[in-house]
Amino acid sequence: MSLEETLNKIWQEAEKEFTSVKSLSELENLLIKYLGRKSYLANFPSLIKKLEIEEKRKIGSLYNELKRKIENLYRQKKEFLLETNIKFDFEHPGREIKVGKEHLISQTINKIFDIFIQLGFSVVDYAQIVDEKENFDYLNIPPHHPARDLWDTLWVKNRELLFRTHTSCFQVPVLKKYGVPIRAIIAGKVFRYEAIDKTHDFEFYQLDGISISENSNLGHLKYVVEKFFERFFKENLPVRFRPGYFPFVEPGLEIDIGCIFCKQRGCIICKKTGFIEVAGAGMVHDFVLKSAGIDYKKYQGYAFGFGVDRLIMLEHGIDDIRILHSSDLRFIRQF
Amino acid sequence: MKFRIKDLEKYLNKKLDWEKIASELTMKSFETVYNDGILEVDILPNRYPDAASLIGLAKEVAIIKNLISKELKINNLQSKAKSLNFKVIVNSKLAPYYFGRIILNVENKPSPGWLKEFVEFYGFNSINFLVDLSNFVMIEYGAPLHIFDLDKIKGNIYVRLAKKGEKFISLEGKEYELQGDEIVIADKEKILGLAGIKGSKTAEIDLKTKNIFIEAAVFDPTKIYQTSRKLNLKTEASFRFERKVAPIRALQALNRVSYLINRNLGGDVLRKIFGEKKLRETKIKFNFDKVKKITGLEINKKEILKIFKKLGIKIKNDQLIVPLERLDLQTETDIVEEIIRIYDLNKIKPIYESPLREIFIEEDIVFNNFLRKILTKAGYDEGHNYSFYGEKELQGLYRLNDVMRIENPRESVVDILNPRKSVVEVLNPISENYKYFQSSLIPNLLKSVYLNQFNFKEIKIFEISKVAYKEISVNPRESVAQYNPRKSVLNPRESVVEKYHLGIVYASKLTPEEILKELKGVLNFIASELCLNLKLEEIKNEFLTAGIKIDNVGILGLIKKKILSELDIDLNVGVIELDTNTLKKRSVMKKVFHPWPIFPQIIRDLSFFIDEKIKFSQLKMEIERLKINYLQEIKLIDVYFPQNSEVSNLKSMTIRFIFFHPQRSLTDEDVNLEMRKIEENLKSRYGITIR
Structure with a gap:
């Protein structure tokens, strides 16, 4: 076979092989096979050394052309292989990601905690089964006082203990445990002897906060409440104070926020007032500080409490508390 | 509590925009809704003594609207009739105030339409003129009254504790057996009434009643609360006594009802007011700086003094003297609450307070x-x-x-x-x-x-x-x-x-x-x-x-x-x-880093049948005892009980063996040798069959 024929044959084989190659690593091997240090073509110049000048020039240029052609073949194929050519319909729903969901109540309580931590509050926990002193007496709600009727109590049999009717029962214990100054919140289950309907349940969730220092006052309360609702609803909402009565605060306040549904224009949810009642608050009563053994002439502060369920229902447009309190996966997996 | 506007307006000098008043009351006093001539007010429990009445609410409206509320006619009517030989003996622990008055020769009759309509709106059944008037005045002044038929009382009146087993027959004729801790009104023979809760048939007012004894009292709230709960007897009167009744309002109501009876039903109002005594004023030391301390708001003294004037708070010898009916005002803080709510709670400005201590979250x-x-x-x-x-x-x-x-x-x-x-x-x-x-x-x-x-x-x-x-x-x-x-x-x-x-x-x-x-x-x-x-x-x-x-x-x-x-x-x-x-x-909650081997591991799985009673943990101990070379870890990969009957007492087990050498790459030969040792041992000791 003449050299020219050999070169032609190499080209034919190379063309065939480069066309059929499927992967980048095969392609690299092919390149080595044809143009690598040990290849026939790498050795070719020494073969034509002895040829006539004219013959040498002719074969030499054929050789150079072949090398260029193989290199081209390699480059084209490499470009092709680096390009992924697939067909995909992006309306495909995608694979279902299977993770568990924290219940919306837990998510919300943690969201509330995060906001209050940024506002300088520590987070504490307390018993759900408490005695009358903690739930009532310490909070200036003496026995046989009509104020007790504000809370329909669920009692432990024999009446020695009860299921806490409000998270406010943490106030005196937390002051006793940590002393002053302190700023702390608690969130959790509370219990009432109450009929169940769309907006009431006998077991539900409350949040309570307290701040006691030498100065904590209603201005500080206003700051905390405004910031909290602004961050919770991610919206600038007006906050309104009204007179209220809770035996453990003096002055006592009701807190309203601008209706999030109608932007204070008035709707069914806010009964056309433009405001929604969301919390009770006030300055901690001297009696409570006394119960905790704190010098009430030196220390003072505010406390507030609200229903966690109500905030969740407002935020997410849930109209039945029983759905929130069920473990229905159709509900849990939505959030 | 619901009020008719036409009633309220009688105690104010003006026609007013009640829609607007309702929203102002909501912001400064009590949550209030106005609807079609009726004002529904959610009176706070501590404000019951002064505000849960026509006079009281009118006064509240007057305060927030800068009006003057009308004084009512309670002219002192004194007849020439001599006082009777009749005494009221009161245990003052049970009834700190027990005012009473006698009217002779009244002519009781059915109530006129306006009165009937009035008492029915405020939640009572119309009985007769006398009884309805006492309820009328209770709504006017907020102090419950009770009228006894004097001719049905034998001797003096006693305000005392019930005796255990004593019977009380209510106006409806229902009988209650008492335990001994209830307050009763009695004569020397029988119980005339369950104090502060309900009257008895025994001294009931009827159309034939001529001579009456009117009671305007303040009973111990705790006792009323207990008795009312125990007997499951809740009345308008008990509700009010539990929330405290202001002695001044009791006295005013007594005089007012005497005046109204005399004007409408005639009779001689006797001069003597039983149980009359000087009412003690509440004095409060007040430091004006306290307002800022609690509200964070600077309110000037002039403004505060204006508010005091509206509220009827007087200053005497550097102390505040609060109106007699404001039983809720006892401390300096109570006064601050009054100032700020009248001034405007919503003028309170948000103030940032830096964290008070290191923030923590409980474990x-x-x-x-x-x-x-x-x-x-x-x-x-x-x-x-x-x-x-x-x-x-x-x-x-x-x-x-x-x-x-x-x-x-x-x-x-x-x-x-x-x-x-x-x-x-x-x-x-x-x-x-x-x-x-x-x-x-x-x-x-x-x-x-x-x-x-x-x-x-x-x-x-x-x-x-x-x-x-x-x-x-x-x-x-x-x-x-x-x-x-x-x-x-x-x-x-x-x-x-x-x-x-x-x-x-x-x-x-x-x-x-x-x-x-x-x-x-x-x-x-x-x-x-x-x-x-x-x-x-x-x-x-x-x-x-x-x-x-x-x-x-x-x-x-x-x-x-x-x-x-x-x-x-x-x-x-x-x-x-x-x-x-x-x-x-x-839980230690602390993870320790485990470096991975430099030289490759060799993994071998062994699947076999074994007696179902034998546990992997047993096998593991056994193998560990063999001191197998290069063996790093033994893991149970799978275990199951085959369903077919031939191997009914056997279970299938797959164990993974992981070998490695810290200094060199292991060869298959190295591992094969060790695996053979393991297999042979398991075969001889436990009779396993390799799958």
């Missing part, structure tokens, strides 16, 4: 949230259930918890055979289904399986919630549980313990074996995330088909078919319950 909260992360990563959804269950769960499902009650087995004795003794029972449950506070999370988790099985084929739910139970301490001086014990007063050795549990339920159509494998995987995942080493111990239980006790921390098992069918659950269900408190204490 339980952090740990529970950590568990939530672990379980959701494992693909479980979090449920929130009620904390209570009923008799069925106590009887059947409770037993599970016997195994759970394991935390200080030496120090405490829990009567596991009698769950009734340790369960925390509710005195007044919402329904029979919520009679007991849960001592295990499993029963309510099973309910959520039941609820979800109609919509989901695979249910993975966890819950972190409190459980509670009673514990009896062997040594009464020692607290049984370290965590939040509630000592019983009745039995000092008994305490109620509550703590957080983590409950996990897995339900699906898969085989029981697959269910247990899933839960075992979950348990391993929890243990590894918490860096825990848990010892497992098989248990027999009425509740579980197959179960293990997890190292005094909890249990894992498969719920018996029988129980599932009682609950109408049509899936296979497995559960885990863990005591998070113990879990937290044991």
Whole structure:
């Protein structure tokens, strides 16, 4: 076979092989096979050394052309292989990601905690089964006082203990445990002897906060409440104070926020007032500080409490508390 | 409380825009709604003495609207008739104030239309002119009155405690047997009335009544509260006495009703007012700086003095003297509350206060949230259930918890055979289904399986919630549980313990074996995330088909078919319950880095049949004793019980052996030699058949 024929044959084989190659690593091997240090073509110049000048020039240029052609073949194929050519319909729903969901109540309580931590509050926990002193007496709600009727109590049999009717029962214990100054919140289950309907349940969730220092006052309360609702609803909402009565605060306040549904224009949810009642608050009563053994002439502060369920229902447009309190996966997996 | 505008306007000098007043009252006094001539006011309980009346509310409106409220006619009417030889003997502990007056020769008659309409609007039945007038004045002044037929009283009037067993017959003719701690109004023979609550038939006013004794009293609120609750007798009067009645209003009401009776029904009003005494004023020391201290707001003194004037607060010798009817004003802070609400609560400006101390989050909260992360990563959804269950769960499902009650087995004795003794029972449950506070999370988790099985084929739910139970301490001086014990007063050795549990339920159509494998995987995942080493111990239980006790921390098992069918659950269900408190204490929460080998490992799996009684842990110990070269780790990969009968006493096991050498790459020959040693040993000792 003449050299020219050999070169032609190499080209034919190379063309065939480069066309059929499927992967980048095969392609690299092919390149080595044809143009690598040990290849026939790498050795070719020494073969034509002895040829006539004219013959040498002719074969030499054929050789150079072949090398260029193989290199081209390699480059084209490499470009092709680096390009992924697939067909995909992006309306495909995608694979279902299977993770568990924290219940919306837990998510919300943690969201509330995060906001209050940024506002300088520590987070504490307390018993759900408490005695009358903690739930009532310490909070200036003496026995046989009509104020007790504000809370329909669920009692432990024999009446020695009860299921806490409000998270406010943490106030005196937390002051006793940590002393002053302190700023702390608690969130959790509370219990009432109450009929169940769309907006009431006998077991539900409350949040309570307290701040006691030498100065904590209603201005500080206003700051905390405004910031909290602004961050919770991610919206600038007006906050309104009204007179209220809770035996453990003096002055006592009701807190309203601008209706999030109608932007204070008035709707069914806010009964056309433009405001929604969301919390009770006030300055901690001297009696409570006394119960905790704190010098009430030196220390003072505010406390507030609200229903966690109500905030969740407002935020997410849930109209039945029983759905929130069920473990229905159709509900849990939505959030 | 509902008021008719036409009544209120009689006590104010002006026609007013009530829609506007309602919203102003809401912002400064009480939540108020105006609708069609009626004002509905939610009077705060501490303001009942002064504000829950036409006079009182009119005064409140006058204060916020800068008006003057009208003084009413209560002309002193004095007849020439001599006072009678009649005394009122009062136990002043029971009735600190007991005013009374006698009117002779009245002519009682049915009420005229306007009065009938009035009392009916305010919630009373119209009886006759005399009785209706007393109710009219109660609404005017907020002080309950009671009128007795003087001719039905034998001798003097006594305000005393009832005697045990004494009978009281109400106006409706209902008989009550008294216990001895009720306040009664009596003559020398019989009870005339249950003080502050209801009158008796014995001295009832009727159309023939001529001579009357009018009572305007202030009774001990606590006693009224107790008696009213005990006898389940709630009346307008008892409601007001519980919330306190202002003595000044009682006195004013007495004079007003005397005037109205005399004007409408004639009669001689006797001069003597029984029980009349000087009413003591409340004096409060007041520092003007206190306003800023509490509200953070600078209100100038002039403004404050203006507010005092509106409220009728006088300053005498550097002390404040509050109006006699304002029983709620006792302290400096009470005064600040009055100032700020009249000034405008919404002028309070938000002020930033820097953190008071280092911020902390209590351990339980952090740990529970950590568990939530672990379980959701494992693909479980979090449920929130009620904390209570009923008799069925106590009887059947409770037993599970016997195994759970394991935390200080030496120090405490829990009567596991009698769950009734340790369960925390509710005195007044919402329904029979919520009679007991849960001592295990499993029963309510099973309910959520039941609820979800109609919509989901695979249910993975966890819950972190409190459980509670009673514990009896062997040594009464020692607290049984370290965590939040509630000592019983009745039995000092008994305490109620509550703590957080983590409950996990897995339900699906898969085989029981697959269910247990899933839960075992979950348990391993929890243990590894918490860096825990848990010892497992098989248990027999009425509740579980197959179960293990997890190292005094909890249990894992498969719920018996029988129980599932009682609950109408049509899936296979497995559960885990863990005591998070113990879990937290044991957990080190610190992971140590393990470097991986430099030279490649060689892995060999060995699958074989073996006697079903032999455990992997046994084999593992055996192999470890052989001192096999280069063997780094032995793992159980799979174990199952073949269904065909030929190998009925055998189970199939796959064990993985991992070999490596710290200084060089191992060869197949190296490992083959070691594997042969292992195989031969297992064959000779346990008669395994290689698959």
